[in-house]
Amino acid sequence: MRRVHLETLAPRCPVCEAPSPLRLERVLREEREHVLEGWLSCTNPACQREFPLVDGVPQFARDLRAHVKAQTLAFLGRDELDELSESWLGDCSGPQSEFDTLRQHLSQYSWDHWAEFDPLESERDPAPGSIVRVLNALWRQVGALPDGPLLEIGCSAGRTSFELARRSERLTLGVDLHQGKLRLAQRVLRDSRVRYARRRVGVTYDRREFTVPTPAADKLDFWSVDAAQAPFADGSFAAVVALNVLDSTHAPLDLLRSSARLLAPGGALVLACPYDWSTAAAPLEHWFGGHSQRGPNAGASEPVLRSMLGWSGDAQLARLELQSELDGLEWNVRLHERSVMRYRLHGVVARRR
Ligand SMILES: C[S@@+](CC[C@H](N)C(=O)[O-])C[C@H]1O[C@@H](n2cnc3c(N)ncnc32)[C@H](O)[C@@H]1O
Known part of the structure; x- marks a missing residue:
């Protein structure tokens, strides 16, 4: 910090x-x-x-005990073990164990965020860096901003927060709840080094370690914050960016309200989402669409998001105005050597009135 x-x-x-x-x-x-x-x-x-x-x-965290209890392994996580020692830990703890889940998440996000700088990286179709391409496409729509810092919600392994700091040269904060990803992002911030286990197949992983460029690192920091209850004053940020978070958070509506509250007048809210709803993240009642096929939107998510931006039924959301949309942005999640999940994102830029 x-x-x-x-x-x-x-x-x-x-x-x-x-x-x-x-x-x-x-x-x-x-x-x-x-x-x-x-x-x-x-x-x-x-x-x-x-x-x-x-x-x-x-x-x-508001409930610090629950926050720590849910990810004690990540808090104790260490990456100085030799990769062969790590491999027997993986074999013994087995698939779907807490250790396996942690490694898989770190593999997926480290790959897309940072592997373009890995001299050993061979994957070209799709190439890593899809989330940076998504951010670039949306950021071109943003235009002038009021004074103030930038906030990225769900920053994960940190790459897009680095991009925001570099492009804006403003104080930037990346927040997430996942201690493993935040630790990785903090290490990049301090040492410009990425070290992660890249999944090959099953529970086999290859250790990768390489240097990455980190311009504007002095403007950036990574904190563990629940963005739905962000501990900042109203209007603290000139822009709030949340890529692929709405469908992977416990309370999407609270996250949207909180984002609106945190924006200064004239500030921009930048969202992208694959609407890959799952009860592992939030109960069905909290999803924006993805259910109630008989209703006016036939279960679609995009109209629900649009209708919330500027919704007069909520004091915070009423202040937002839809500025532009981009659909079909490609985002890739590499699962292992023979599997990459390709998503088509719906991107939105909204303004705080
Ligand atoms: C699907 S990942 C996307 C990560 C990154 N933005 C990307 O697109 O590569 C969603 C991230 O949001 C984080 N997240 C979910 N709910 C959050 C909340 N309420 N506050 C902060 N981060 C949250 C998760 O821990 C996870 O790292």
Whole structure:
């Protein structure tokens, strides 16, 4: 965590929501301008909650116990093991184990975000970097922005946040809930190095390690934040970007409302979504479409999203105005050597009035 981000963004306590910002209470480990371990605390005497910093990632969870319990392995995760040692851990813990799921997610997102810089990377059809191509296409629609920092929700392994910081030269924050991906993003920020296990087949993986370009890294930081309950003041950001998050979050409507609240007047909301709804992320009642085929939208998701941008029934959403749409943006998720999932994304740029 960079102190400049803490001072500029002044996060509030996600539990009591007192207006005074959290205080960096204790630093246990620091490396150059990055605080790696320690904790922040709420200055409200009636609350005094603590928010730990692990591997450079501050944890702003409202329910910290549930947040940590759900991903203890990721918090304890280590990547200094030799790849052969890691391979027997994979064999023994087996498919669908917590270890296997963690490795697979890191393989998928590290590949698309960073593998274009891997000298050993051979995959060309499709080539890695699809999420950067999606961001580029949408960012061209954005135009002028008010002053202020940028926020990326669901930043995962961090590549698109780097792109946003590079393009805008503004203070940029990437937030996610997944400690494994955030740790990887923080490592790239500090060392410009990517180290990940690239899935070959089953539970076999090849270790990859390479240097990546990180322009504007001094503008960027990565935090663990639930964007549906983001601990920032109204109007804190000039743009909010959320790529492939609406259908993989527990409360899509809250995430949209929160994004609208965080935007400064004239700010841009940039969304892309494959509408790959699943109850693993959110109950059916929370999906935007994907059900109720007999209704006026015949179950389609796009009209539901459009109707929410500017919806007068909600004070936050009413402030949004649809600016432009792009459909059919290609996004690829590489599962293993013989399988890549190709999605066609619906992209939207909206303005905060
Ligand atoms: C499908 S992934 C997309 C990642 C990245 N944007 C990309 O397209 O490559 C969705 C990401 O959103 C994160 N996420 C889901 N709900 C979130 C929330 N409420 N706040 C912050 N991040 C969230 C997940 O942890 C996951 O990393």
